[in-house]
Amino acid sequence: MHVTMWGFDVDLDERLVEGAPDDLRAQLAEYELGERQTFDAEVQIPDSFTGKVMKAMLAIPYGETRTYGDIAAELDSHPVAVGQACGRNPVPLVVPCHRVVGADSLGGFSAAGGVDLKQALLTHESADDPEQTGLDAFY
Structure with missing residues (x-):
C-alpha cells in the first residue's frame, strides 16, 4: 500500500x-x-529478531x-542491530519505528523521505511541546 503523508x-x-486496506487508509488519514493516536489493526509480527523489535516499537x-x-537493553541486544531491525519494519507508521531515535540524534529512517519524514512524524506527535518527547535536543 502506498500512502502520502505530509x-x-x-x-x-x-x-x-x-x-480492509480502505480501513487502514482511513485510519492513516x-x-x-x-x-x-493508535491504529485499530492487528499486525502480523514475524517470529524473528525484527519481530521482537516491532513488538517493542508497538509498546x-x-x-x-x-x-x-533502550530497546537493545530490553532485548539483550546491540543498538546497531535494533536500528537495522527498525529499517526492516514492513509497516512504518502502524508500527512506529519513527519513535526510536539515537542517543544524540534522530538516527535514520528507511522510508522515503528519510530523516525529514521521521522528524515530521515526531513533530506531529509532540504537538506544541517538543520537550514532551525530548525532541528539543534535535532542533
Whole structure:
C-alpha cells in the first residue's frame, strides 16, 4: 500500500495488517489529521529478531520516544542491530519505528523521505511541546 503523508511517500505491506486496506487508509488519514493516536489493526509480527523489535516499537506510546539503546537493553541486544531491525519494519507508521531515535540524534529512517519524514512524524506527535518527547535536543 502506498500512502502520502505530509508530502512524503510511504509504502506499507498491508498484507501484514489485518482488515480492509480502505480501513487502514482511513485510519492513516485520521492519524495525519491528528484525530487518531493508535491504529485499530492487528499486525502480523514475524517470529524473528525484527519481530521482537516491532513488538517493542508497538509498546512506545504516542508522543514518546525510546533510543535504539533502550530497546537493545530490553532485548539483550546491540543498538546497531535494533536500528537495522527498525529499517526492516514492513509497516512504518502502524508500527512506529519513527519513535526510536539515537542517543544524540534522530538516527535514520528507511522510508522515503528519510530523516525529514521521521522528524515530521515526531513533530506531529509532540504537538506544541517538543520537550514532551525530548525532541528539543534535535532542533
